Amino acid sequence: MTRRLLFIVLSCFSCVATAADDFSEWGSLHINQIQSPVSVVALLTALSFLPFLIIALTTFTRNIVVLSLTRQALGLQQTPPNIVLIVLSMFLTLFAMAPTLEKAYDAGIKPFLANKVGLDGAALQGWTPIRDFMIRQTHEEDLRLIYELAKAPLPQEPEGLSPVKLVPAFMLSELKLAFQIGFMIFLPFLIIDLVVASILMSLGMIMVPPITISLPLKIMLFLLIDGWGLIAQTLMRNLG
Secondary structure (H helix, E strand, C coil): CHHHHHHHHHHHHHHHHHHHHCHHHHHHHCHHHCCCHHHHHHHHHHHHCHHHHHHHHCCHHHHHHHHHHHHHHHCCCCCCCHHHHHHHHHHHHHHHHHHHHHHHHHHHHHHHHCCCCCHHHHHHHHHHHHHHHHHHHCCHHHHHHHHHHCCCCCCCCHHHCCHHHHHHHHHHHHHHHHHHHHHHHHHHHHHHHHHHHHHHHHCCCCCCCHHHHHHHHHHHHHHHCCHHHHHHHHHHHCCC
16 A cells, blocks of 8 residues: 555656656657556546645745745735745745656656556655655654654664655654744844834834834845845755
8 A cells, every 4th residue: 555655656746757857758758658547547646646745745845934934034924925935936846856756757657657667666666766855854853753753663774764754754854944044034134123123212213113114124135135046045955
């Protein structure tokens, strides 16, 4: 059952991986190969789980949390809109995960569509690149915590890690890193808010909301340092 679930995950990500390479090539070479009812059912099931898989197995969680914290640090409530942050997070996730997804597709889905390996073999071979990526991004303490909660010994080899335990550990590490980045983003904007509030109080302008003065200053500073570009670079460089 676990291997079938892994194959559904790989089937779902195969569309993303090949889209990063060449969508027309996918259409001409592979759509005609999905002929068996099992392949069709697996693909349709995988597509229905796509949002959950993107959140659980990719860097999407990190990206959307950092972008949301950036918006809050600027003092903007609905600008940029949620849909803009989600789409930007999706494309940053695609750029970050493209090499891993291409490896998973070449190792698992492509041989399966060519009838070179069976379902179990495709699941195991395709899951390996994704598993290795998640292990590199997962803190050991988070992984140890999950295994302690499950009252199971922590395997010494990557092959022994269960996806059911690796996924929550990976997500905890992603959230931890996202909040660390968000804290560093908040600091300069917090200083601006404190300075503006102190100046207004010293001038006796107690009735003037500090956000009225600090918001344009924060936006100007954010534009001068190319804030969105720096955040995108930070999110991508933290994948090393």
